[in-house]
Amino acid sequence: MDTGRALLDAELEPGIPLAWEQVEKRVSFYLQALGVCDSVEQERLLARVRRGFETRSHARYVENPLERALTITERLLDDWLAIELELGADRRRLLAARAALLGGAAPGWTARWAGISEESLIYKIMDNLPESVPSGAPLVMEPAVIELCCWQWGMRLINKLRRWLHPTE
Amino acid sequence: MIVSESRIRLGWHRPLYFALVSLTTFAAMTLLHAALQDGGINLLEILLLLLYAILMLWISASFWTAALGFIRLIFERNQIIAHNNSEILNFKEKIGKTALVMPVYNEDPERIFAGLRAIEHALRELNAQQHFEIFILSDTRDPDTWIQEELLWRQWALELGTPARLFYRNRPLNTARKSGNLADFCRTWGGRYRYMIVLDADSLMSGESLIEMVRRMEADPKLALLQVPPVPVGHSSLFARMLQFAGSLYGRMFTAGLAFWQLDQSNFWGHNAIIRVAPFAAHCGLPKLPGREPFGGEILSHDFVEAALLARAGWKVQLAFDLGGSYEEIPPTLIDYAKRDRRWCQGNLQHARLIFAHGFQTISRIHFAMGVMSYLASPLWLLFLIVTGISAYLHSLERPVYFFGHNLFPVWPASYVIELSTVFWVTLIMLFLPKLLALILLTIKSDIRTGFGGLIRATVSVLVESLFSVLLAPVLMLFQSKFVGAILMRRNVGWPPQQRGDHQTGFAEALSAHGIQTIIAIILGTLSYFYIADFFWWFTPVLAGLILSIPVSLLTSRIAFGRFTKRIGIFLTPEEIKQPRVLELLREYLATKVLLPCKVEQQDALWWRALVDPCVHALHTSLLPEEAANRRRRHALEGLLFQLQDEGAASLCETEKRALIAHRDDLRVLHTLLWAAPQVPSLKTQCESD
Numbered sequence: 008m009d010t011g012r013a014l015l016d017a018e019l020e021p022g023i024p025l026a027w028e029q030v031e032k033r034v035s036f037y038l039q040a041l042g043v044c045d046s047v048e049q050e051r052l053l054a055r056v057r058r059g060f061e062t063r064s065h066a067r068y069v070e071n072p073l074e075r076a077l078t079i080t081e082r083l084l085d086d087w088l089a090i091e092l093e094l095g096a097d098r099r100r101l102l103a104a105r106a107a108l109l110g111g112a113a114p115g116w117t118a119r120w121a122g123i124s125e126e127s128l129i130y131k132i133m134d135n136l137p138e139s140v141p142s143g144a145p146l147v148m149e150p151a152v153i154e155l156c157c158w159q160w161g162m163r164l165i166n167k168l169r170r171w172l173h174p175t176e
Numbered sequence: 177m178i179v180s181e182s183r184i185r186l187g188w189h190r191p192l193y194f195a196l197v198s199l200t201t202f203a204a205m206t207l208l209h210a211a212l213q214d215g216g217i218n219l220l221e222i223l224l225l226l227l228y229a230i231l232m233l234w235i236s237a238s239f240w241t242a243a244l245g246f247i248r249l250i251f252e253r254n255q256i257i258a259h260n261n262s263e264i265l266n267f268k269e270k271i272g273k274t275a276l277v278m279p280v281y282n283e284d285p286e287r288i289f290a291g292l293r294a295i296e297h298a299l300r301e302l303n304a305q306q307h308f309e310i311f312i313l314s315d316t317r318d319p320d321t322w323i324q325e326e327l328l329w330r331q332w333a334l335e336l337g338t339p340a341r342l343f344y345r346n347r348p349l350n351t352a353r354k355s356g357n358l359a360d361f362c363r364t365w366g367g368r369y370r371y372m373i374v375l376d377a378d379s380l381m382s383g384e385s386l387i388e389m390v391r392r393m394e395a396d397p398k399l400a401l402l403q404v405p406p407v408p409v410g411h412s413s414l415f416a417r418m419l420q421f422a423g424s425l426y427g428r429m430f431t432a433g434l435a436f437w438q439l440d441q442s443n444f445w446g447h448n449a450i451i452r453v454a455p456f457a458a459h460c461g462l463p464k465l466p467g468r469e470p471f472g473g474e475i476l477s478h479d480f481v482e483a484a485l486l487a488r489a490g491w492k493v494q495l496a497f498d499l500g501g502s503y504e505e506i507p508p509t510l511i512d513y514a515k516r517d518r519r520w521c522q523g524n525l526q527h528a529r530l531i532f533a534h535g536f537q538t539i540s541r542i543h544f545a546m547g548v549m550s551y552l553a554s555p556l557w558l559l560f561l562i563v564t565g566i567s568a569y570l571h572s573l574e575r576p577v578y579f580f581g582h583n584l585f586p587v588w589p590a591s592y593v594i595e596l597s598t599v600f601w602v603t604l605i606m607l608f609l610p611k612l613l614a615l616i617l618l619t620i621k622s623d624i625r626t627g628f629g630g631l632i633r634a635t636v637s638v639l640v641e642s643l644f645s646v647l648l649a650p651v652l653m654l655f656q657s658k659f660v661g662a663i664l665m666r667r668n669v670g671w672p673p674q675q676r677g678d679h680q681t682g683f684a685e686a687l688s689a690h691g692i693q694t695i696i697a698i699i700l701g702t703l704s705y706f707y708i709a710d711f712f713w714w715f716t717p718v719l720a721g722l723i724l725s726i727p728v729s730l731l732t733s734r735i736a737f738g739r740f741t742k743r744i745g746i747f748l749t750p751e752e753i754k755q756p757r758v759l760e761l762l763r764e765y766l767a768t769k770v771l772l773p774c775k776v777e778q779q780d781a782l783w784w785r786a787l788v789d790p791c792v793h794a795l796h797t798s799l800l801p802e803e804a805a806n807r808r809r810r811h812a813l814e815g816l817l818f819q820l821q822d823e824g825a826a827s828l829c830e831t832e833k834r835a836l837i838a839h840r841d842d843l844r845v846l847h848t849l850l851w852a853a854p855q856v857p858s859l860k861t862q863c864e865s866d
Contacts, residue, residue: 036861037851041790044863074852081848099802102840106798109791110330110773137330138340139799141309144367146453148359150463151485156532158466 027057030076037077041084041117042109048121056080087120092129103136110135186439190539193240193437200236200606205229208599220567227560228599234549235606242426242610245433245497249617252432252498274308274390274450275365275372279357281315281350283377285324286766288312289332291380294761296336298383301757308373308386310342311365313357315350319783319833322346323796327772327782330795334773348801348838354446355462355478362457369453376447379406382501382758389450392496400456400491401483403442403449405431406504409751409759411678412739413508415732418641420506421747425614425628425638431497441539442495444483448502452491456482459489465529470522470663477523480547481530484540501756509681509733510648511689514655521551521659554656561718565704568711600714611638627750637747647728650721654693681733683726690725697722775860784825786837788857793847800840813842821853 034056035049043049059079060072085101088108094100108116112135118124208228212221276295280288292310299305312329316322329344336342347360358374366372371393373386385404393399408416408423435442460482465472475481483493507513527544530536536544618625618634628634701719704712721728731737741747751759774791776782785792816832825833837843850857 033851033856036856037790039861039863040859042861042863071852074848077848077851081844099798102794102798106330106794109794110334134338135334137333137795137798138343139329140343140345141340141365141368144365146362146366146457148363148366148457148461150461151459153463153465153481153530154534155466155529156534158529162466 027060027076030060030073031057033073034076034080037080041080043117043121045117045121048117048123051121051123052080052083055083059083084120091119091127092132100136103138104132106137107132107135110137189439190437193244196240196244197233197236200240201229201232204232204236204599204602207602211599220563220570224560224563224567227556227563230549231553231556231560232603234553235603237546238430239606239610241433241437242429242613243433244436245429245431246610246613246617248432248436249429250620272307272370273368274386275311275361275369275453276308276375276386277311277313277358277361277372278375278377278379279313279315279354280325280377281354282318282321283316285321285328286770288325288377289328289770290762290765291375291378293332293765294758295375295381295383295386296342297761297765298758299386300383302383302387304383304387305341307390308341309369311361312342312344313361314344314346315353315357316346317350317834318830319786319837320781322834323782323786323792323837324772326796326799327774327776327792328770330773331770344799346799352462352474353476355475355482358478359461362453366453366457371450372453372456373450374447376504378410378505379447380409380503380758380762381448382756385499385501388499389496393450393452396492398492399494400452400486401442401444401449401493402496403445403494404496404499404502405445406448406502407500407749407751408506409503409749410505410762411508412735412742413678413680413733414737414741415510415513416506416508416678417738417741417747418644418732419513420749420751421628421637422641422645423506424749424751425618425634426610428497429610429614429617431495435495435497438495438539440492440494441487441537442483442493443543444479444493446477446479448504455486455489455491459485459491465526468666470666471526471529475523476526477520477547480524480527480540480543484530484536484543487537487540488535501758503751503756503759508678510651510729511681511685511733514652514689517551517652517656518659521656522663524548524551525660525663551656551660554653555660557653558657561715565708565711565715569708572708572710608642611642614638624750627748627753629745629748629753633745633748640746644728644732646717647721647724648732650718651690651693651725651728654696654722678735679733680735681729683730686726686729690729693722693725697725781825783833783837787843787846788850788859790847793843796837797840797843800838800843803839803841805841806839809839810842810845813839813846817846817849821855 031053035053038049038052043052056076056079059082060076085105088094088104089101092100092104094104107113113128113131115124115126116128116132119126119128205225205228208225209217212225217225276292278288278292292312296305296308296310299308312325314322314325316325325346326344329342333340333342333344347357350356352359361372371390373381373389375381381404389402389404392402405427407427408420411417411420462475462478462481464474467473486493507516524547528548531541531544531548615631615635615638618628618631625631625634628637697719701712701715701723704715742752755763773795774785774789776785776789776792782792786796787793813836816828816836819827819832820836828836836846
């Protein structure tokens, strides 16, 4: 997150870290943008983000607190998805699952994420993973050879003429 | 090499065609030579003869193609698109999946998806949809269009369900344009399909035709490419309706004629064709031509070259003139038509270098030459007119000498009016006879006649279309001459996207496009009237077209005039009288508002949504390819983000906006940074929308 620090250090007063109260509102808004509308769900998730935020605030280096809180929120979602769908380290499928989830493939997913619902969403999400391309089936396609008539002969002639006209070149 | 049975059986077709073309040219040349030989032939007249020979060859090639097509249509059965259920069932049992591939570049996404939905729906009505997979091969650079394509793809993919039959990919770099796009498809997924059917952004094909195309490919394992001639449809302006009428009526004769002499070495028109993937991949990788653009570099008009490469490798390339259900849209105005010509012109002129390249079949060389001539003919006609004018002027300066030496009686100069008039009329007849042949075809074939509104309406339409074609010909001649000139002076034309939707030409646009043409016509008309009065009257059709170019361009672009002619039954086409099912479906899909995923509205700045809206962002990042991290790139993107925040979105150009959303890992960082910025991103959240 080097770029984030570079960008935001200029805008925030250096050395004065923001308190959780100051970032909470933004994280809450971000959760709404993700689709977490229920206040109970929001509270639970905010509590989890806060835990991560405060744990990491003891880290030695100073980073932008807003960015830190949002990164934690995003990671929280990704980690939950990876466990929920048993994806392991398959990043491609994780991104697809996130797209399916936020696109509305599994209504009620926010309750599950917040730990309120017990209903598994694995089938709903996996059935709606965006599959933009099929698995590869490559063919070799080398450029065909097209030998132009008189091209080399013509180029040699032009080069000779050029040398004759400009012998010093 | 594959020596086909049909080539032996139909071996007389080509000799007949080329003999007719050669004899006609020779006869016309003899007449002109006789008219010019008075007092010997000077250099100017030799030039005139040479130009006339080339142009006559071109005209007679076109004339005999139409005439042979006419004869063929008289004696052969009409278009076949109907199938009985047993044929379709038989087809289904036999084959694997066929890819319907649509390469697109900054086209209107709603039209693209409506067209594809119509085609898929037509296949579904025949219960054959499971045998086709649809690929949108996007080379789109415009960031908003790119995201809209993704959202429309996702919505439709959700509706189609599993197993997935609808695929989408956007190339990070659009190397080698359309041919590179298709090559990328073959290299990545080609092994999955035996056939691919190439569609243009405005292509439409009926389900029956798609099935029949596959069936014909299955029936002939040596057939590598089958081109189904597309009929122009879909626009309402007067210009477009005239072209649609001409394309539908005369086009069928020309395609029948082309198929007559091209046989198994026909041509590829770039879309509405089925291709056997394996030989295409094996032989049609296009190299860069040596030298600089416009004649060197990437091959622009790839289709002719691909057909030639397949023919060189011994594969068959055929034109299915008898197969209907293939449609395309054409430019709605004269100026759009000229703009399209400018793009095609460079590609076709580039083929001049391939005519004598090693290894191609003779017929492929003829295709290349014809492609070149389709644009070179205009400057040659222009040169012919100029030389004729100069020659006429020089003749007007000569004073006849009636008395020689001791002759008592005057010696009258020989008159060649009959020969010159014959040359003139022969040329005109060859240009206009195909239109008459089309009317004869309608008289004989009642089933075709009804499609054009009956013989009287069709006759009136042909007359009006002929009048306009006389007026438009000199305008196109000047446009194309200008394009050829610009290309010969090594000015590149770029790759601008087409404006395909219905729209009208404004006065300022018409003035800027035709102003110079009008001035040229006024100057030339005045000069010829005062200095070569005899020539002036021969010259009036050309002058009229140029002087009237502004009003004609405005008038023909009017949708109201197009609709008026439709109401009174002029320029009717079979597709207008009884709309094919796939066109009906297209209209329905265009009229249906598609709800985009993530509750996105069409008017939203979609590239911005891909940056900040978690839903659009998640979909977009899931479609981006994986890339190695690049610190320099991320640093540049960080600069763009500063610019976006400090100066607003309007300060970024389209390329910069695209760069911001084009790299998966960087995009995730930018998303977080925007949300972490002091100012909250302006966004209606999912909770608010509910």
